[in-house]
Amino acid sequence: MVRRRLRDGDLPFRVLALVVTAATLAVISLMMFDSVQTAWPIFQQFGIIGFVTGQEWSPAFTVYGAWPFLYGTLVTSAIALAIAVPISILIALLVTEILPPRLSQPVAIVVDLLAAVPSVVWGLWGLLVLLPIIRPFEHDVASGLGRVIPFLGGPTPGPSYFAAGLIVAMMIIPIVAAVTREVFAATPRLQREAVQALGGTRWDVVQRVVLPLGRTGIVAAVLLGLGRAIGETIAVTMVVGNNPLVGGSIFSPGYTLASVIANEFNEATETLHPEALIALGVVLLALAIAVNGAGLMVRRRFERSAGRGR
Amino acid sequence: MVAEYQTLLKPTSRSRRLQANLVVILATVATLIALVPLVAVASYVISQGAGVINLDFLTQDPPGDLSATGGGIRNAITGTLEMAGVATLIAAPIGILVAIFNTEVGGRIGAASRFIIDVLAALPSIVVGIFVYALVVVAQGHFSGFAGSLALAIIMLPVIVVSTEEMFRLLPRPISEGARALGFTRWRTYLSVFIPTALSGIFTGLLLAVSRAVGETAPLIFTSLGNNFFSTDMNEPMQALPLLIYRNALNSAFPAARDRAMGAALTLVAIVLAFNLLGRWLVSRRRLARNPGR
Numbered sequence: 092m093v094r095r096r097l098r099d100g101d102l103p104f105r106v107l108a109l110v111v112t113a114a115t116l117a118v119i120s121l122m123m124f125d126s127v128q129t130a131w132p133i134f135q136q137f138g139i140i141g142f143v144t145g146q147e148w149s150p151a152f153t154v155y156g157a158w159p160f161l162y163g164t165l166v167t168s169a170i171a172l173a174i175a176v177p178i179s180i181l182i183a184l185l186v187t188e189i190l191p192p193r194l195s196q197p198v199a200i201v202v203d204l205l206a207a208v209p210s211v212v213w214g215l216w217g218l219l220v221l222l223p224i225i226r227p228f229e230h231d232v233a234s235g236l237g238r239v240i241p242f243l244g245g246p247t248p249g250p251s252y253f254a255a256g257l258i259v260a261m262m263i264i265p266i267v268a269a270v271t272r273e274v275f276a277a278t279p280r281l282q283r284e285a286v287q288a289l290g291g292t293r294w295d296v297v298q299r300v301v302l303p304l305g306r307t308g309i310v311a312a313v314l315l316g317l318g319r320a321i322g323e324t325i326a327v328t329m330v331v332g333n334n335p336l337v338g339g340s341i342f343s344p345g346y347t348l349a350s351v352i353a354n355e356f357n358e359a360t361e362t363l364h365p366e367a368l369i370a371l372g373v374v375l376l377a378l379a380i381a382v383n384g385a386g387l388m389v390r391r392r393f394e395r396s397a398g399r400g401r
Numbered sequence: 402m403v404a405e406y407q408t409l410l411k412p413t414s415r416s417r418r419l420q421a422n423l424v425v426i427l428a429t430v431a432t433l434i435a436l437v438p439l440v441a442v443a444s445y446v447i448s449q450g451a452g453v454i455n456l457d458f459l460t461q462d463p464p465g466d467l468s469a470t471g472g473g474i475r476n477a478i479t480g481t482l483e484m485a486g487v488a489t490l491i492a493a494p495i496g497i498l499v500a501i502f503n504t505e506v507g508g509r510i511g512a513a514s515r516f517i518i519d520v521l522a523a524l525p526s527i528v529v530g531i532f533v534y535a536l537v538v539v540a541q542g543h544f545s546g547f548a549g550s551l552a553l554a555i556i557m558l559p560v561i562v563v564s565t566e567e568m569f570r571l572l573p574r575p576i577s578e579g580a581r582a583l584g585f586t587r588w589r590t591y592l593s594v595f596i597p598t599a600l601s602g603i604f605t606g607l608l609l610a611v612s613r614a615v616g617e618t619a620p621l622i623f624t625s626l627g628n629n630f631f632s633t634d635m636n637e638p639m640q641a642l643p644l645l646i647y648r649n650a651l652n653s654a655f656p657a658a659r660d661r662a663m664g665a666a667l668t669l670v671a672i673v674l675a676f677n678l679l680g681r682w683l684v685s686r687r688r689l690a691r692n693p694g695r
Binding site: 101116125178184209211213219292295323325369383387 | 427442495498523527539615653
């Protein structure tokens with residue numbers, strides 16, 4: 092039996108596929124292990140909790156704390172989601188529920204093209220065009236609402252968490268919209284038609300069928316968008332302000348995990364500085380796996396329930 | 402549920418029609434809002450970059466000093482294409498084999514392999530850069546174009562695996578049964594039937610993966626680093642378009658650096674779009690071929 096399969100080439104083929112797959116997984120694991128090992132002195136010196144919650148980052152004094160960057164990543168991602176999610180859901184509704192098929196395909200493709208713009212080009216445009224445009228807006232909000240809500244207060248130098256969140260929102264809209272589109276398209280036709288037969292308007296179909304049945308799927312889309320938002324690097328680096336302190340307002344200049352790594356890495360000459368940056372990468376890795384893992388799990392659950400016809 | 406639907410039986414009132422129209426208006430406005438930045442970026446890059454690009458710009462190397470005028474982006478164009486090419490040579494065969502493995506092997510091992518590919522797809526690209534830095538750059542002791550290619554290959558791999566798996570899954574069953582009836586072994590089936598049949602789909606996945614890799618900046622900072630002269634040696638640091646744009650944009654106070662960033666950005670967008678649209682065009686052609694009735 093074995094000899095026959097060997098002659099057929101079936102066994103060598105299976106072995107080749109197995110070996111290549113196993114080798115790929117081994118190399119990835121090795122890289123992950125190597126990165127954690129490189130960052131280990133930092134975790135040893137400051138403790139994992141101590142490093143993650145550390146408020147101060149001053150390479151000159153060999154003091155490394157990740158909190159200002161973790162905070163920046165969370166704030167910019169939250170701003171990005173607050174802008175991107177409603178817009179993406181509305182785009183998905185337009186494409187699946189409102190437009191005729193002849194028009195919905197081109198609209199979907201054009202929205203997808205947002206994802207084709209390289210991060211560095213978003214950053215270039217953000218730096219030279221968007222920042223000057225939004226600065227008066229930031230100033231108005233800060234001197235109005237900002238007097239009441241410190242989180243929206245001034246000063247407004249321009250580069251800020253808000254600017255970064257805005258750019259990231261544009262970058263994740265195609266991802267969130269694409270997943271939401273699939274979710275809405277999976278709505279069973281029968282239920283849709285039942286509401287229509289009862290004289291329901293388009294709004295009734297959306298409100299009573301499409302949105303309630305798609306709830307899990309929308310959560311998955313949001314988590315996948317969040318996963319992309321926390322890892323966004325170059326565009327954020329160019330507009331976030333690069334300030335290693337926790338900013339009190341969304342208009343303060345700040346830093347994110349990804350942007351501090353990109354910005355300081357090539358000039359990291361102080362003691363343990365490169366190791367500290369890699370440790371920030373490990374924190375980012377853990378965050379990305381947690382968020383995307385949750386997103387994948389929720390998405391699987393949605394697909395299973397959609398597959399059963401609900 | 403019945404009671405709820407009974408309210409719908411009332412003749413359509415004016416307010417409910419208004420509500421329905423409101424959704425249409427809101428959705429249209431939201432889509433237009435999302436397209437404003439796309440149009441803004443495209444028109445900005447074209448208007449600022451088109452005047453910069455000429456034959457000299459594409460065929461000369463940049464001056465060592467960012468603020469100096471003159472020179473071009475030749476080394477960045479060749480570096481981007483060379484690293485993307487080598488990355489494709491690494492990622493394509495591995496990706497197709499992993500896709501075959503994932504299609505053929507079920508159970509816990511198959512599920513584990515699929516899960517790891519999903520995780521890989523979700524990794525921030527900067528983390529991939531750190532991975533390659535920790536494994537290759539530290540071991541070699543220097544940055545290199547090869548390390549950059551490896552990082553890009555890891556970014557491309559999950560895209561290729563997922564799209565190829567999808568292609569294999571979409572193949573009509575009679576094709577597989579026909580091959581079996583002819584006495585084909587599994588590997589023969591893949592080599593002579595599945596891969597040729599799914600080729601345009603696999604190729605589409607490849608092109609989309611390349612279009613994503615070509616635009617990546619973050620992983621290259623840790624791996625290929627960039628330089629100011631022309632080099633095709635994969636063992637040396639290598640320049641790339643995104644790196645050149647990034648460094649010149651950060652010095653955009655100098656008119657020369659700003660212009661160079663704009664010209665390079667237009668070149669990069671053109672390359673990305675070329676791969677992206679070619680891939681999409683192949684998809685749409687394949688769809689037409691499968692539903693010839695339409």
